[in-house]
Amino acid sequence: MKFFLSILLAFAWFASPVYGQQKPDTPFNRMMKDSFRSQGIAGLDRIVQDATQRFCSNPQFAASPAGLKKAEELQKLNMETIAQPSDGQYLGDWKSGEAIAQSGRGDTWSDSASTTNGGGCYNCHQINQKEIAYGNIGPSLWNYGKNRGYSQEVITYTWNRISNSKAYNACSNMPRFAHFKILDQKQIQDVMALLLDPASPVNQ
Amino acid sequence: MSDPMRIRATEKDGVVDVKILMKHDMESGQRKDASGKLIPAWFINMLNVKAQGKDVFNAEFGPGVSKDPFLNFKYKGSKGDKLVVNWIDTKGDKRTDEATVS
Amino acid sequence: MSKLLMKRIQWISVLALMCWSLQSFSQSTADDIAKYREMIADGNPSELYEMAGEALWKKSAGPKNASLEKCNLGLGPGVVDGAAAQLPRYFKDTNRVQDLESRLMTCMETLQGISAQSIIDAKFGEGPKKDMDAIVAYVVTHSKGKKVQVSTAHPQEKAMYEMGKQAFYYEAGPFDFSCASCHGSNGKRIRLQDLPNLTTHEGAIAGWGSWPAYRVSSGQFWTMQQRLNDCFRQQRFPFPIYGSDVTIALSMYMAKNANGGMIQTPGLKR
Secondary structure (H helix, E strand, C coil), rough: HHHHHHHHHHHHHHHHCCCCCCCCHHHHHHHHHHHHHHHHCHHHHHHCCCCCHHCCCHHHHHCCHHHHHHHHHHHHHHHHHCCCCCCCCCCCCCHHHHHHHHHCCCCCCCCCCCCCCCCCCCCCCCCCCCCCCCCCCCCCCCCCHHCCCHHHHHHHHHHHHHCCCCCCCCCCCCCCCCCCCCCHHHEEEEHHHHCCCCCHHHHC | CCCCCEEEEEEEEEEEEEEECCCCCCCCCCEHHHHHHEEEEEEEEEEEEEECCEEEEEEEEECCCCCCCCCEEECCCCCCEEEEEEEEEECCCCEEEEEECC | CHHHHCCCCCCEEEEEHHHHHHHHHHHHHHHHHHHHHHHHHHHCCHHHHHHHHHHHHCCCCCCCCCCCCCCCCCCCECCCHHHHHHCCEECCCCCCCECHHHHHHHHHHHHCCCCCHHHHHCCCCCHHHHHHHHHHHHHHHHHCCCCCCCCCCCHHHHHHHHHHHHHHHCCCCCCEHHHHCCCCCCCEEEEHHHCCCCCHHHHHHHHHHCCEECCCCCCECHHHHHHHHHCCCCCCCCEEEECHHHHHHHHHHHHHCCCCCCCCCCCEEE
16 A cells, blocks of 8 residues: 555656656657757757746646636745845836836846847837837836825735735736846835835836 | 949930939948958949940949949930940949940 | 907918828838839839749759759749749649749749759848749749639638648737737738738739739848748747648738739839
């Protein structure tokens, strides 16, 4: 009995998401493996998907009843990985935040490991109304704090959203800035200030 | 060895419309390369167009003209005019191309 | 009319004017960009590449000292007219689906003895890739104004289309981006750059039908392979190998979605 149990346990361990699923040897998976190579800081490991990416790569399943249930699980998983600021400070310097929002640099194969990453926020969002070159993939963030108020609930929600957007929406189009270390803690504090400092131009 | 120009010239009511597309990097001398060094200036600075042997257009380009310059001008002329376009750049490189007005 | 009512009407009309001008400001920015495009369309520098490409097509080159004039792009040896419109497609001699650039590499290897690897390894816009840009410009010009006509009748073509679709939705990398993140729905825009929805016919022909193109801002001629390469770079993916199956699969996906639409290549971009 004990022997049988340990076999079962081993089987369960290898099948669990913790260990990671074995990629089936399909023509598609072979194609993805063979079509790319490492370049600069962009390694081949980037082609390996995590559970959330794998789920969101199948929009048909994601929209099904079973998919919606799975999405909730993934949102919970993502939420659990979020760390609150180590110094307890949620807001930094909005001027810095604006610069981070404007910059789309970093993490590509033409960037070096020492490149300071930007958040690329204006690529998808309107933020300061003065900036007319903004994208529309995400909602407008103009008057972000002014509209929502400056309660701790709003502050924590915003911190979480920037750190890992998929904690709230499993297939959010927004990169997980803290989760993948795109922005560091200070940078996120600065972007937070851009959105939630009452003195920020965004809230005038 | 410089690349050929694309010259198109059409006549209507005694006026010839000339369009010239030139292949040239036209470095202004203000740009920096990946290592931060200034890329030296190199651009077309003299351009001359003759129709039937007579000057119809003369230009001195400066560093403000962008890459692969496109030039469009009109002159009083006729179908069948032989156009000769030539340019010289700041390195002394030259290019001459011909076309006939249609 | 009472003074108060007058004042109210004034305020409402000022507000309405502001709202209208704000909305029309972004609309007029898009209009101005369209006007600018019209202006520069008159002298598309792609024509310079096309001229150079024609010369290269006819010139003897490589260890075999042969031209490309017998290159079969799917419509018979040397037939360039309409060739780009039916690519990508299955080729019996290589037993695979190929796009224009991979097929040109096949021709360069078999007819001229030029190694495909030397072209794959070269940097975009330099050496053998620079020649490739010109030849691509020459070939696509001969499909300008024609309709996209790719087939998925052959099982390998159909498989390529399906894999292209799957690759289109494949999320990966530190930004969780797939092609669909930007090109998967209508009306999306990054900064002020409108993005075609490549899953629909209209979006697919807008994208597939306008590349390769000359980009005025960088003064460079970009083929579809280069366009895909830079997309992957911005997605924070690793480097797609030149002419690899994922690039051909995605091309097949876009081309089939664009079927029946008008080809406008070589295009002109800001």
